[in-house]
Amino acid sequence: MGRSALGLLERRLLFVTGKGGVGKTSVAASIGWLAATRGQRTLVCEVDAKGNLADFLGVGPLQFDPVEVRPNLFAMAMDTEASLREYLRLNLRVPLVARLGPVARTFDFVANAAPGVKEILTVGKLAYEVRERNYDLVVVDAPATGHVVGQLASPVAINDLVKVGLVRSQTDWMIELLTDADVTGVVVVTIPEEMPTTETLELIERLQAETDIDVASVVVNRVLPEIFSRPEAAVFEQLRSSAGIDVLRGELGPAVDEVVAGADLAVRLRRSRVAHLTRLREGLGGDVPLLYLPFLFHRAHGVRATSVLADAIGDELGY
Amino acid sequence: MATSGLEQLCSAKEVVVSTGSGGVGKTTVAASVAATAAAQLDAKVLVLTVDPAKRLASALGVQEFGNVETQVERAAFEQAGVDPAGELWVAMLDTKQSWDDLVRQHAPDAATRDAILANPLYQNITGRFVQSHDYVAMERLYEIHASGRYDLVVVDTPPTRNAVDFLDAPDRMADFFSSPLLRWLITPYRSRLVNLASKPFYTVADRILGTQFLEDIAEFFILFQTMYDGFVERARAVTTLLGGPQTTFLVVSTLEVAPAREAEFFLDLLAGRRYHVGALVLNRVLPEFLLDRSATAVARRLTHDAADLSEVFRSPLGVGDDEPLESVLGQVGQSYLDYQVVARREAEQRAELSSTPDLCLTVPALEGDIHSLGGLLDLGGRLWT
Numbered sequence: 001m002g003r004s005a006l007g008l009l010e011r012r013l014l015f016v017t018g019k020g021g022v023g024k025t026s027v028a029a030s031i032g033w034l035a036a037t038r039g040q041r042t043l044v045c046e047v048d049a050k051g052n053l054a055d056f057l058g059v060g061p062l063q064f065d066p067v068e069v070r071p072n073l074f075a076m077a078m079d080t081e082a083s084l085r086e087y088l089r090l091n092l093r094v095p096l097v098a099r100l101g102p103v104a105r106t107f108d109f110v111a112n113a114a115p116g117v118k119e120i121l122t123v124g125k126l127a128y129e130v131r132e133r134n135y136d137l138v139v140v141d142a143p144a145t146g147h148v149v150g151q152l153a154s155p156v157a158i159n160d161l162v163k164v165g166l167v168r169s170q171t172d173w174m175i176e177l178l179t180d181a182d183v184t185g186v187v188v189v190t191i192p193e194e195m196p197t198t199e200t201l202e203l204i205e206r207l208q209a210e211t212d213i214d215v216a217s218v219v220v221n222r223v224l225p226e227i228f229s230r231p232e233a234a235v236f237e238q239l240r241s242s243a244g245i246d247v248l249r250g251e252l253g254p255a256v257d258e259v260v261a262g263a264d265l266a267v268r269l270r271r272s273r274v275a276h277l278t279r280l281r282e283g284l285g286g287d288v289p290l291l292y293l294p295f296l297f298h299r300a301h302g303v304r305a306t307s308v309l310a311d312a313i314g315d316e317l318g319y
Numbered sequence: 320m321a322t323s324g325l326e327q328l329c330s331a332k333e334v335v336v337s338t339g340s341g342g343v344g345k346t347t348v349a350a351s352v353a354a355t356a357a358a359q360l361d362a363k364v365l366v367l368t369v370d371p372a373k374r375l376a377s378a379l380g381v382q383e384f385g386n387v388e389t390q391v392e393r394a395a396f397e398q399a400g401v402d403p404a405g406e407l408w409v410a411m412l413d414t415k416q417s418w419d420d421l422v423r424q425h426a427p428d429a430a431t432r433d434a435i436l437a438n439p440l441y442q443n444i445t446g447r448f449v450q451s452h453d454y455v456a457m458e459r460l461y462e463i464h465a466s467g468r469y470d471l472v473v474v475d476t477p478p479t480r481n482a483v484d485f486l487d488a489p490d491r492m493a494d495f496f497s498s499p500l501l502r503w504l505i506t507p508y509r510s511r512l513v514n515l516a517s518k519p520f521y522t523v524a525d526r527i528l529g530t531q532f533l534e535d536i537a538e539f540f541i542l543f544q545t546m547y548d549g550f551v552e553r554a555r556a557v558t559t560l561l562g563g564p565q566t567t568f569l570v571v572s573t574l575e576v577a578p579a580r581e582a583e584f585f586l587d588l589l590a591g592r593r594y595h596v597g598a599l600v601l602n603r604v605l606p607e608f609l610l611d612r613s614a615t616a617v618a619r620r621l622t623h624d625a626a627d628l629s630e631v632f633r634s635p636l637g638v639g640d641d642e643p644l645e646s647v648l649g650q651v652g653q654s655y656l657d658y659q660v661v662a663r664r665e666a667e668q669r670a671e672l673s674s675t676p677d678l679c680l681t682v683p684a685l686e687g688d689i690h691s692l693g694g695l696l697d698l699g700g701r702l703w704t
Contacts, residue, residue, distance in 0.1 A: 020341020021578060052577060144341060196342065227650045235638055235647045247635045251628070252621075258614035259621065262655035265606070268685060297657035299664070301576050 005217040005289035006318055009035050011185045013130045013177070014216060015140045017148040018189030019199045023221040027189045027293070028141040029056035030309035036073035037310065038319070040136040043074045043129060047122055047151075053077070053141050058303030074135070083121040119154035120171070127174045130183065145188075145203045152178065152186070152211050178213050185216025188288075190280070192220060192273035201283040215288045219313075220280065222295040224270045227263065240264060291316045324680070324704040328597040329356040332567045334464055334560065335473045335597065339571035340581040344602040344682075346475045347689055347698070348571050350375055350409075353473040354692060355699025357407035358396060362470035365408040367460060369477045378691050379409055386413040388468075391692070399693035408469070412477070417455040425549035431542055440539040453477055461557040486592075490558060567597035570676075574604055574665035583672055598678035600702065601669070605684050609662035614655065621652025 008014070009031075016028035025046070032044035043066055046053035054062050054077075057069045062077035069075050130138050142148050150157075155171040155178065178184050186207060190200040204215055228236055238244050240260050248256045284290065293312045296305060329335065329352065337349035346368055353366035365388060368375075379391050391407040419436065426432035435441050456477045464472055560566060568589055572582035582599065589596050608614065621628065629645040638644045680702050689695050 021573075021575075022342060193342075225654075227654050228647065229643070232643050232647045232650065235642050235644055236651070238636055238638060239647065239651070244636055247632060250635075251631055252617045253613065255611060255613035255617045258608040258611045259618045259651060259655045261606075262609055262614070262618070262658055263651040265609075265684070266654040266658060272685060297660045299660060 005291050005316070008185070008187075008216055008291075008317060009038070009040065009137060011183060011216060012136065013126065013138045013140070013184040014187050015142040015148065015152065015185070015213075016187045016189060017142045017145055017203070018219075018221075019196045020144050022189050022191045022196050024144065024189045025050075025052045025141050026056050026305060026309060027187070027219055027221060027313075028139050029053060029306045030313055031187070032073055032075075032137075032139040033057075033070075033306050033310040034313050034317075034319075035137045035139070036070065039072060041072050041074075042137045042139065043076065043135040044139045044141065045075070045126060046077045046141045047143055048141070051077075055302050056306045058306075078122050078125065080118045080121040083125040087121070087124065117158075119151040120158050120174075123151060123154055123178070124170065124174060127177050131173065131177060142186075145199045148186075149203070149206050149210055152207070152213050156211070179211075181214035185214050187217050187219055188215065189219045189221055191222045192224075192276040192280070194276060197276045197280050197283075200280065204284070204288060217289045217291055218280070218284060219291045219293060220277070221293045223277075223292050224266070224273055224295050226270055227266055233267075236263065236267070324678075325352060325355075325598060325699075325702050326359065326704055328567055328678075329471060330360060332595075332597070333471060333565040334460065334567070335471065336460075336476060336561070336566065336568045337473065337571060338476045338568055338585060340578045343571050343573050343578050345569075345571040346375065347695070348569065348600055348602065348682075348702075349473050349475040350379065351689070351695045351699035352569070352702065353409075353471075354379070354391075354407055354695045355703050356471055356473070357391075357405045358401050358403045358696060358699075359703065360405050360471075362405040363408070363468070364405055364471045364473065365410060365463065365469045366473045366475070367410050367412065367463065368475040369412045369456060375689070378689055378695055379407075381409055386411065386416045388463075395692050396696075399691065399696055401696055405470070410463075412456050412459055414455055417459050421455070421458060422546070425546035425553075427545050431545050435539070435542045438535070438539045438542065440535055457557045457561070458553060461553065461560055464560060465556075486561065486588075490554060562592065562594055564595070567595045569598050569600055570596060571600045571602055573602050574668040576664075576668060579668040579672060586672075586676070596676045598680055598702075599672070599675050600680045600682065602682045603684045604681050605658060605662040605665055607662075609655070609659045610666060615659065618652040618655040618659075621648050622656065623652075625649035625652070 014031065016024055016031065018024040018027075028044060032042045035042040044053065044057070046062060051061060053075065054060060057073075057075055059067070059069045059075065062075050064076060064079040064082040066074040066076040126138055126140055129135055143151055155174040159168065159171045159175065188200050188203060190196045200218060204218075207213060207215055239248065240263075245257065245260065248260070281290065291313065293309060293316070296308055298305060298308060300308075335349075335352060337345045337352070339345040349368060350366055353364050356362060357364040379395070381389050381391060388408045388410040391409060393403060396403040396407075422432055422435050422441075426435060456474070460472065460474050463469065570582050570585055570589070572578045586596060586599065625645045625648040628648055632638070632648070633640070633644055636644070682698065682701065689698060
């Protein structure tokens, strides 16, 4: 029996990742939107400085300091330098920080030179918000599949490299929080196409091999509708035969050709996806819950798309 | 002057860089262009790819991509009904391996080389943290081009967060090694005369990271600095190659909102740097017949009057009374209208791509789904003339 995704919003820290172009940011925004609508105090954080999250929430550019974009829904953009400054303020005596001079100069070195520092400042800030219970749920628009394992594994990597010091004492609680499946989960967004399917399966394998962080769900985005049942498909074959088309033309005119060709395209597009859906399901083997979100045949993007997608997620979660 | 396809471009250029945001099919486009160039031109062609789909590897008839260059056998072309005029070679970027090669090449002596390869930070940078991808991809391209082994190199760009990251990677690397800050940091580790604890930065850094870690970092960069000249020279050469007359860029995109915006941004950026943009390739585009006005009217009628129309059509179509004709007619109309919404969205995106290059090529939906070398050649042929 497969695990269920029904408890997704009961976790407190969700990292949403996926291959580029599958709608990762849009799904992260929608999960946050849904949780906020249901009354959870929610923070959505963008980690890649691409700025798309703001579009999906219908607001201007996001900053490190969270803003409430709608009731219960807060949004921020990660800025590792600001995160370091906050960390130093919280952990070091103030005069020492003042003598440091502009943090930017040192930061330039620290972030570029020491592997994993940017990652740990990102994960650390988010884990801190969770630990302090500043929010009921923190949703992270995390890096794409290629980069996310490095980020999630960074506390462990730093733990391996750094044997003593303040950072070392910080990574222990972070690791504990990240590896508690009741608290933290990864959501992998994908679409039923070849490379996204392959990358999803590989990512889950890597997450399981290289981290102890639970995969909460795989979200299959942009699932095309199956437009015909089996008996309907048989009737459609009759319609699109040359004799069938002649009959339709008699009543509807020659433009019916395009309409039938459109339906035929819809059938073929759907069919081209089925094999990938099957491979995904079989590859996951019931270990990871799947959520299916429909392709949106909508004019709108941005905040309208987010609200429609949030409804679709709500339906899948049984709300 | 406008050209009609990629033939002229591939004949005139030595390096074709396929770019675009993730998931738009730039790897497939790169492979198609390379395969077609090898089939059509009397040229030795290499496609350098970053992370190919397994299906793409099998489409090219190679078992596995590796850091070594492998030739696609003539038999594979012949199976696809093509007698190739040239040769097609494939190679994949192995980041770790490429870094190791770089170190071997630039290290001043064996002791430095071994110390770098064994440094825990080096292993982390090259292995776990993949920002280093961009740099080695461009470095490898340069090395292959400079070797003179190929007439044409088609390179697929790595899945960076931002499609332009790799362009800046050589400069970033050079800047980093020449940064005064880096020298300032590692100086005290070179001369043990300075008391680290007396400097506030080191006191803080020590409290945060621990002395051992700082020493590891410093050792790593002291070692790496011995390769500084080699790296900076290389980085400059790579930048020159990318901007040179022998190089052209293909910008690949779908007509979805986010990739199209990124493509537009990238086109502007390339133009701003005076890089040569050979073509914009629009992938997975829905057919224009979905925008037909009279078809829209028919589709609406089918969805609204499905019940009445099913009575009219049932007997002339020879559909049985128990068969679901009404729902099929309704669905046929509805799915046309649904996909029309998407096709309109695409048409709007296309209109917004204002700064398009002279050559804009379109690949219809479904035709980018490639299962064989024949499929790659079909796609390439569509782009060729």
